[in-house]
Amino acid sequence: MGTESSFQALGTQLGALALILVIAPLxxxxxxRTRAFLxxxxxxxxxxxxxxxxxxARKGAVYSTTTTPMFRLAPVAVLVTAVAATLMFPFDGRGxxxxxxxxxxxxxxxxxxxxFLLVLGALDTGxxxxxxxxxxEVTFSSFVEPGLFLCLIVLTVVTGQLTLSGMLGPQLALRWxxxxxALLMIxxxxxxxxxxxxxxxxxxxxxxxxxxxxxHEVMVLDHGGPDLxxxxxxxxxxxxxxxxxxxxxLVPRSMVTPGAALGILVGGIVLVAVxxxxxESAIARLRLQKVPLFIAAGSALGAFGLIxxxx
Amino acid sequence: MALFAIGLSLILVAGVVxxxxxSAAADRAYAVLCAAGCLVAGASPVAVLxxxxxxxxxxxxxxxxxxxxxxxxxxxxxxxxxxLGVGAAGAVFGVQYLANDRGSARRGLRVGVxxxxxxxxxxxxxxxxxxxxxxxxxCAWEVMAVTAYLLIMxxxxxxxxxxxxxxxxxxxxxxxxxxxxxxxxxxxxxADWTFGALATAAxxxxxxxxxxxxxxxxxxxxxxxxxxxxxxxxxxxxxxxSHVSALMSGVVIKVGIYGLLRIALLMGRSIPAMxxxxxxxxxxxxxxxxxxxxxxxxxxxxxxxxxxxENIGIILMGAxxxxxxxxxxxxxxxxxxxxxxxxxxxxxxxxKSLLFFGAGAVYRLTGTRDMERLGGIVRxxxxxWFAFLIGSVAxxxxxxxxxxxxxxxxYQSFFRAGTESGALRLAVLGAPGLALVGGLALACxxxxxxxxxxxxxxxxxxxxxxxxxxxxxxxxxxxxVACVAIGVAPGLLLDPALVVAASLGxxxxxxxxxxxxxxxxxxxxxxxxxxxxALGIIVWLVRRALLRGRAVRTAETWSCGFTxxxxxxxxxxxxxxxxxxxxxxxxSGVRTQVAESHFETxxxxxxxxxxxxxxWMWIRTTASRARLIQLGRLxxxxxxxxxxxxVVLTYLGMTVRP
Numbered sequence: 001m002g003t004e005s006s007f008q009a010l011g012t013q014l015g016a017l018a019l020i021l022v023i024a025p026l027x028x029x030x031x032x033r034t035r036a037f038l039x040x041x042x043x044x045x046x047x048x049x050x051x052x053x054x055x056x057a058r059k060g061a062v063y064s065t066t067t068t069p070m071f072r073l074a075p076v077a078v079l080v081t082a083v084a085a086t087l088m089f090p091f092d093g094r095g096x097x098x099x100x101x102x103x104x105x106x107x108x109x110x111x112x113x114x115x116f117l118l119v120l121g122a123l124d125t126g127x128x129x130x131x132x133x134x135x136x137e138v139t140f141s142s143f144v145e146p147g148l149f150l151c152l153i154v155l156t157v158v159t160g161q162l163t164l165s166g167m168l169g170p171q172l173a174l175r176w177x178x179x180x181x182a183l184l185m186i187x188x189x190x191x192x193x194x195x196x197x198x199x200x201x202x203x204x205x206x207x208x209x210x211x212x213x214x215x216h217e218v219m220v221l222d223h224g225g226p227d228l229x230x231x232x233x234x235x236x237x238x239x240x241x242x243x244x245x246x247x248x249x250l251v252p253r254s255m256v257t258p259g260a261a262l263g264i265l266v267g268g269i270v271l272v273a274v275x276x277x278x279x280e281s282a283i284a285r286l287r288l289q290k291v292p293l294f295i296a297a298g299s300a301l302g303a304f305g306l307i308x309x310x311x
Numbered sequence: 312m313a314l315f316a317i318g319l320s321l322i323l324v325a326g327v328v329x330x331x332x333x334s335a336a337a338d339r340a341y342a343v344l345c346a347a348g349c350l351v352a353g354a355s356p357v358a359v360l361x362x363x364x365x366x367x368x369x370x371x372x373x374x375x376x377x378x379x380x381x382x383x384x385x386x387x388x389x390x391x392x393x394x395l396g397v398g399a400a401g402a403v404f405g406v407q408y409l410a411n412d413r414g415s416a417r418r419g420l421r422v423g424v425x426x427x428x429x430x431x432x433x434x435x436x437x438x439x440x441x442x443x444x445x446x447x448x449x450c451a452w453e454v455m456a457v458t459a460y461l462l463i464m465x466x467x468x469x470x471x472x473x474x475x476x477x478x479x480x481x482x483x484x485x486x487x488x489x490x491x492x493x494x495x496x497x498x499x500x501x502a503d504w505t506f507g508a509l510a511t512a513a514x515x516x517x518x519x520x521x522x523x524x525x526x527x528x529x530x531x532x533x534x535x536x537x538x539x540x541x542x543x544x545x546x547x548x549x550x551x552x553s554h555v556s557a558l559m560s561g562v563v564i565k566v567g568i569y570g571l572l573r574i575a576l577l578m579g580r581s582i583p584a585m586x587x588x589x590x591x592x593x594x595x596x597x598x599x600x601x602x603x604x605x606x607x608x609x610x611x612x613x614x615x616x617x618x619x620x621e622n623i624g625i626i627l628m629g630a631x632x633x634x635x636x637x638x639x640x641x642x643x644x645x646x647x648x649x650x651x652x653x654x655x656x657x658x659x660x661x662x663k664s665l666l667f668f669g670a671g672a673v674y675r676l677t678g679t680r681d682m683e684r685l686g687g688i689v690r691x692x693x694x695x696w697f698a699f700l701i702g703s704v705a706x707x708x709x710x711x712x713x714x715x716x717x718x719x720x721x722y723q724s725f726f727r728a729g730t731e732s733g734a735l736r737l738a739v740l741g742a743p744g745l746a747l748v749g750g751l752a753l754a755c756x757x758x759x760x761x762x763x764x765x766x767x768x769x770x771x772x773x774x775x776x777x778x779x780x781x782x783x784x785x786x787x788x789x790x791x792v793a794c795v796a797i798g799v800a801p802g803l804l805l806d807p808a809l810v811v812a813a814s815l816g817x818x819x820x821x822x823x824x825x826x827x828x829x830x831x832x833x834x835x836x837x838x839x840x841x842x843x844x845a846l847g848i849i850v851w852l853v854r855r856a857l858l859r860g861r862a863v864r865t866a867e868t869w870s871c872g873f874t875x876x877x878x879x880x881x882x883x884x885x886x887x888x889x890x891x892x893x894x895x896x897x898x899s900g901v902r903t904q905v906a907e908s909h910f911e912t913x914x915x916x917x918x919x920x921x922x923x924x925x926x927w928m929w930i931r932t933t934a935s936r937a938r939l940i941q942l943g944r945l946x947x948x949x950x951x952x953x954x955x956x957x958v959v960l961t962y963l964g965m966t967v968r969p
Contacts, residue, residue: 057857060861060862061858061861061863062863062865063863063864064869066766068689073851076850077847080843084846098839099835100828100836101828101831102726103832103835105719106710106839109719112750113710116703116757120760124766126766126881128876134761135886135887135889135890138750139894142750142891143894145750146750153729153742157739161730162828226854
């Protein structure tokens with residue numbers, strides 16, 4: 001490949017990345033709108049999150065006297081790690097802005113860094129509510145991570161590739177005919193992990209206003225103004241990233257043009273968001289003690305997939 | 312080699328100075344001399360890693376066991392550097408840490424002796440990893456074990472400390488016994504007792520190789536603190552003064568890893584695949600259980616000690632894949648696995664010493680290590696918190712610091728094994744195990760940081776009296792810089808680690824595409840780390856610019872309309888991890904007491920309290936039955952002698968024909 005065409009490829013990748021960064025706030029909006037529609041309400045407009053972000057970004061802030069710079073660092077870290085994680089995702093079905101062997105590990109662990117600092121920010125307030133949220137967040141995410149890695153190793157074993165772009169690239173398309181059952185299983189597993197990692201029903205409810213029952217939302221009770229805007233945007237971006245992962249596993253896109261691949265991805269993300277909305281309107285939150293079982297069951301799908309491809 | 316000898320002598324001189332000098336000035340001279348000695352001695356191993364051969368030293372002796380050989384090869388070099396680095400930092404930290412005791416008339420002498428023993432321990436460690444024959448190895452090993460015992464016993468007025476010391480002493484000698492057995496079996500086949508001869512004899516071991524490796528795993532495993540022989544480690548590391556804990560956790564237990572890698576090196580290609588599988592499985596079990604038990608701890612230093620068990624497990628995962636790669640003839644997987652193990656060894660030495668120094672500073676300035684009583688000390692100790700936070704981010708293995716770099720390499724070995732065919736690809740199952748460990752470690756350090764440093768003080772008596780003094784902060788800052796440097800420039804550590812790994816595996820593997828991909832990947836990881844840090848600074852500045860000129864107020868923490876909040880309403884160390892421990896029960900090693908308005912958890916060590924103590928009690932009660940015949944009166948014993956004589960004479964009379 002000549003320098004010119006690799007520059008062109010990088011241009012496409014950065015363009016795709018920019019598009020995802022712009023449309024990310026739509027994803028929670030679509031899920032919420034679907035949920036409202038199915039439960040017989042009109043609901044807020046799909047673009048509500050843009051309005052909220054704009055509103056929060058223009059506000060001042062109120063900080064608790066208990067807090068330290070840690071509390072102010074947390075939103076910055078969450079935003080930066082979420083954006084950095086997207087650098088490694090092949091949105092156009094070809095390659096990512098940053099790609100290297102084991103980049104999937106970096107992606108997941110970057111989100112881990114954001115989570116770690118967000119949890120410390122929550123504990124910085126000295127509030128029992130935020131302590132509760134922090135405790136639940138670290139508990140459930142400890143179960144999500146092994147599940148994600150099970151899915152990743154299925155992709156590695158199936159495709160023989162070590163980069164995320166490789167795992168979701170041409171090899172995946174070639175192997176779909178022979179490894180379809182395993183790939184469907186990890187697609188389903190990733191969807192379950194998406195619900196858990198992004199604080200959606202049945203693990204958490206983004207709409208509830210009863211703090212005691214929440215996980216993610218209660219951790220950020222004390223954040224306001226631009227800080228809250230950063231957290232909300234990062235959460236939307238993370239949801240979009242997970243949705244993109246589900247789509248990329250289920251729909252191989254390497255044989256179409258980069259533009260079409262990106263189109264398929266965006267369409268798929270919308271469908272995943274609708275599916276999240278359907279799940280949220282169909283079932284209720286689980287009891288907290290049941291959540292680890294739910295995540296374990298989701299991860300078990302990945303484990304079954306692994307057994308299929310290893311045997 | 313001359314520099315190495317001069318450096319070690321300087322360290323010993325430093326020890327004599329502080330023991331004889333008996334003053335604060337002598338202690339400062341000791342710190343300077345010790346650091347200088349470490350620096351000088353470090354020149355030789357650095358030269359080895361840069362590819363310069365350093366000649367071996369051979370002392371001819373007439374003692375049993377033959378010649379004593381001291382040499383630095385690549386494997387020794389990386390361990391020597393870790394030992395000297397942590398040793399220098401620990402010596403400086405220790406002088407300030409024990410400064411109060413130095414002033415007191417009763418304990419002043421003990422401080423000098425303790426510093427002197429610290430110097431001896433550093434030298435003994437350096438000799439353990441450079442000895443190339445059985446006798447000097449075992450001698451240095453024993454000096455190391457006994458010195459460490461004496462250092463642990465610094466606060467021997469405390470019954471807990473005495474118990475911890477005794478447990479350590481018994482455990483370490485059980486391990487040494489296994490090493491005697493191992494070398495006895497091995498030297499029976501070899502020409503002499505040098506490691507070179509052992510390597511030559513390795514293929515001739517045949518079936519005895521399993522015995523050698525098994526005994527080695529026990530002997531070195533006790534030192535390294537593998538589950539289930541880890542139980543001496545948490546009490547000992549908690550009982551020792553903090554700079555000693557740092558040295559023990561940072562490098563003394565690594566000597567166990569060194570031993571395991573050394574026997575793998577001596578075995579060479581005759582290493583059985585079974586060894587790799589056993590090491591990998593023990594690694595996964597140690598890592599998962601280590602971090603799970605760490606979660607349950609309330610004592611800050613015990614918690615860190617259990618994390619050493621976890622990290623030793625991660626190192627073994629890499630070493631296990633390395634051995635599997637060798638056994639199945641996949642040299643590039645071997646070299647990546649071993650490189651991951653080596654890198655994590657060095658990284659763990661850095662961030663664990665940093666964390667123990669931080670815990671020591673907290674203990675010195677608050678007077679307690681009980682997390683349930685601490686809280687909010689960041690206000691008084693911001694610099695200590697900064698260093699501890701860096702150490703925490705490093706140990707949970709997330710970018711942009713050094714912990715991520717080495718875990719990433721270990722993951723590479725797993726994923727690469729997954730692309731192979733045959734039995735080797737089952738090693739890929741280590742990846743979800745490591746992911747679980749990562750998630751739990753994150754939970755654990757969120758608990759430590761959040762409960763100890765952030766929030767508000769839980770107990771009025773346990774607030775910090777001020778920031779840690781400079782001589783405590785200095786060593787912490789040096790280690791912090793090292794953690795960040797390796798995070799943003801992983802090549803600094805990866806390149807030498809690959810040299811060492813190639814010496815363990817196969818030198819030809821360095822040119823393979825797989826290894827080159829890891830090297831390119833490492834530069835990208837460094838780029839990513841820089842990008843995250845730079846982006847963070849930019850967003851921070853943007854945020855500040857946005858808030859400038861706007862109404863920024865302070866108020867109480869929002870507690871949903873409730874206004875009478877107290878510090879006791881905060882989440883505690885117990886409650887923070889309760890959901891996790893509940894989920895993992897009965898493996899989580901915690902005894903919970905719930906009453907109507909009361910909840911507390913008591914950590915128990917499943918192996919020590921559940922297995923070792925009951926077994927020992929059973930042996931004691933069974934043995935006490937035999938004491939029926941011991942009446943303690945002389946004439947009864949004379950009667951026994953007469954009866955024995957009669958029985959023997961009768962027996963002889965009936966069987967021996969004239």
